[in-house]
Amino acid sequence: MNSKVADRIATTIFYLIAATIVTVLVGLLGYILFHGFSKLNIDFLTSPSSSFRAGGGIGNQLFNSFYILFLTMVFTVPLGLGGGIYMAEYARPGRLTNAIRTCIEVLASLPSIVIGMFGLLMFVNLTGWGYSILGGALALTVFNLPVMVRVCEDALRTVARDQKEASLALGITHWHTIKTVLLPAAFPSILTGAILASGRVFGEAAALLFTAGLTTPTLDFSNWNPFDSTSPLNIFRPAETLAVHIWAVNTQGLIPDVREVADGSSAVLIISVLLFNLLARWIGSVVHKKITASK
Amino acid sequence: MKTVMEPKRTNTTTEQQPRSEKTETKPAALDVKHLNIYYGENHAVKDVSFSIEKNAVTALIGPSGCGKSTFLRSINRMNDLIPGAKSTGEIQYDDVNLIGDDINVVALRKEIGMVFQKPNPFPKSIYNNIVHALKFNGIRSRKKLDGIVEESLRKAALWDEVKDRLHESALSLSGGQQQRLCIARTLAMKPNILLLDEPASALDPISNAKIEDLIMELKKEYTIVIVTHNMHQASRISDKTAFFLNGVLVEYDKTDRIFTNPSKKDTEDYITGRFG
Numbered sequence: 001m002n003s004k005v006a007d008r009i010a011t012t013i014f015y016l017i018a019a020t021i022v023t024v025l026v027g028l029l030g031y032i033l034f035h036g037f038s039k040l041n042i043d044f045l046t047s048p049s050s051s052f053r054a055g056g057g058i059g060n061q062l063f064n065s066f067y068i069l070f071l072t073m074v075f076t077v078p079l080g081l082g083g084g085i086y087m088a089e090y091a092r093p094g095r096l097t098n099a100i101r102t103c104i105e106v107l108a109s110l111p112s113i114v115i116g117m118f119g120l121l122m123f124v125n126l127t128g129w130g131y132s133i134l135g136g137a138l139a140l141t142v143f144n145l146p147v148m149v150r151v152c153e154d155a156l157r158t159v160a161r162d163q164k165e166a167s168l169a170l171g172i173t174h175w176h177t178i179k180t181v182l183l184p185a186a187f188p189s190i191l192t193g194a195i196l197a198s199g200r201v202f203g204e205a206a207a208l209l210f211t212a213g214l215t216t217p218t219l220d221f222s223n224w225n226p227f228d229s230t231s232p233l234n235i236f237r238p239a240e241t242l243a244v245h246i247w248a249v250n251t252q253g254l255i256p257d258v259r260e261v262a263d264g265s266s267a268v269l270i271i272s273v274l275l276f277n278l279l280a281r282w283i284g285s286v287v288h289k290k291i292t293a294s295k
Numbered sequence: 296m297k298t299v300m301e302p303k304r305t306n307t308t309t310e311q312q313p314r315s316e317k318t319e320t321k322p323a324a325l326d327v328k329h330l331n332i333y334y335g336e337n338h339a340v341k342d343v344s345f346s347i348e349k350n351a352v353t354a355l356i357g358p359s360g361c362g363k364s365t366f367l368r369s370i371n372r373m374n375d376l377i378p379g380a381k382s383t384g385e386i387q388y389d390d391v392n393l394i395g396d397d398i399n400v401v402a403l404r405k406e407i408g409m410v411f412q413k414p415n416p417f418p419k420s421i422y423n424n425i426v427h428a429l430k431f432n433g434i435r436s437r438k439k440l441d442g443i444v445e446e447s448l449r450k451a452a453l454w455d456e457v458k459d460r461l462h463e464s465a466l467s468l469s470g471g472q473q474q475r476l477c478i479a480r481t482l483a484m485k486p487n488i489l490l491l492d493e494p495a496s497a498l499d500p501i502s503n504a505k506i507e508d509l510i511m512e513l514k515k516e517y518t519i520v521i522v523t524h525n526m527h528q529a530s531r532i533s534d535k536t537a538f539f540l541n542g543v544l545v546e547y548d549k550t551d552r553i554f555t556n557p558s559k560k561d562t563e564d565y566i567t568g569r570f571g
Contacts, residue, residue: 053355092378149490160415163415165415166417167427167428169404169408169409170481170484171401171408172427172431181417186336
């Protein structure tokens with residue numbers, strides 16, 4: 001076989017692989033959206049779910065998902081940023097740094113169900129909170145933290161070295177250089193990474209099964225006192241998220257319209273994650289333009 | 296931590312004398328003694344000793360990898376950023392050894408500024424590029440900042456070109472303007488010594504000429520050490536020239552002597568283009 005033929009075969013194989021990826025994605029999205037789209041209406045998106053009768057919605061689950069995501073990011077972003085700054089700027093090459101890096105990688109590759117079990121021990125039993133939003137958010141923080149550290153570290157490392165030298169050569173301290181030169185330059189990629197990580201957190205179910213729980217108490221959306229047990233903002237109440245809800249109705253749902261609810265919920269979940277991805281790209285490019293271009 | 300040293304540009308007794316051209320040796324701004332620099336196993340600068348004159352331009356020439364940039368970067372301790380870099384010996388600056396562990400590098404870099412090969416303005420406005428370091432040093436008064444911005448841009452011969460667009464992005468400037476902005480930014484810190492690492496090599500010939508004019512102007516006030524690959528540039532602008540080869544300082548003399556009558560064979564070979 002001559003090299004020209006080999007080249008052609010390789011090219012064809014790579015095209016086929018690319019086509020397979022696109023086909024799988026389009027097929028999956030198309031199937032879910034086709035079946036789920038017709039179920040989407042304001043009532044479905046806002047009304048609470050029902051345990052036995054048909055016609056329940058996903059209002060609470062949707063709120064829970066965003067609330068847990070918000071709390072998770074509140075914990076993850078500062079920790080991830082701190083870890084990323086340390087790894088990119090302060091960690092000296094050596095055994096300690098290698099050990100830390102290994103820890104981050106192992107943490108990143110832990111199956112989410114294992115993190116869920118860890119969360120059950122730590123944030124549910126040990127703390128005595130029971131199933132709670134806070135416990136779920138902390139478990140997701142464990143799940144998300146290595147990704148965030150990685151995102152921040154990579155973002156800082158890709159800032160041009162001459163920018164850092166320029167600042168240091170002017171007699172500016174390392175920390176002030178990080179704050180005023182490196183972080184602003186890394187901000188677009190950190191933001192993009194954070195939003196993409198949000199998509200992952202939003203769709204996570206296994207880590208939440210045993211931490212945030214499978215139920216949601218009756219919520220009174222006019223009660224915004226976070227310490228009240230019927231308030232949606234109460235962080236110590238159990239909260240079933242959208243992804244968990246899909247799993248729950250499919251495995252133990254008693255409602256007659258299981259199929260419809262599952263289809264609709266999946267469509268909402270998929271659309272949300274897609275929106276996160278598009279948002280990440282869009283905000284990333286807007287911020288990048290804003291920071292680098294004139295004004 | 297002690298501050299590195301007081302700015303003493305004008306208070307030494309020798310400096311009081313008129314700087315006539317016939318004086319063979321001007322007072323030393325930097326006195327280098329037995330300087331060795333290592334990158335891990337690599338011995339990059341080998342036992343270099345010479346003294347750099349005040350208010351003069353000293354050019355460092357030599358082929359790539361000869362240690363001249365490494366030497367330059369050791370003066371304001373930029374080599375500290377490179378893992379595994381280690382120096383021994385002395386660089387005396389107003390009776391302080393810059394190689395010492397107790398040096399406050401942040402204070403040092405304010406007095407010994409550096410401009411790099413590739414123009415590296417911050418992706419901020421022209422104005423903010425200059426005030427970035429001033430604000431860090433606690434200068435908040437708008438009037439004072441405006442004054443320093445204008446003064447430094449004038450010194451860097453950039454004021455007339457940018458005075459109407461100080462708040463536009465520095466990245467909208469041409470390469471040569473960006474490099475002069477980087478020089479202005481360094482001058483704003485009121486340094487005593489300027490280290491220039493091939494400041495014009497990434498620029499077109501016209502910008503290059505402007506930078507050279509600027510250097511001739513600046514040497515009245517500053518001690519300038521410049522690394523250059525351009526022999527013509529070295530001969531045009533420098534008072535003294537140091538030729539480095541494989542980490543060794545081969546020859547150091549007045550520039551016209553280096554270029555007309557060098558005492559070492561290697562120097563002659565290099566400047567006549569036989570290698571490097």
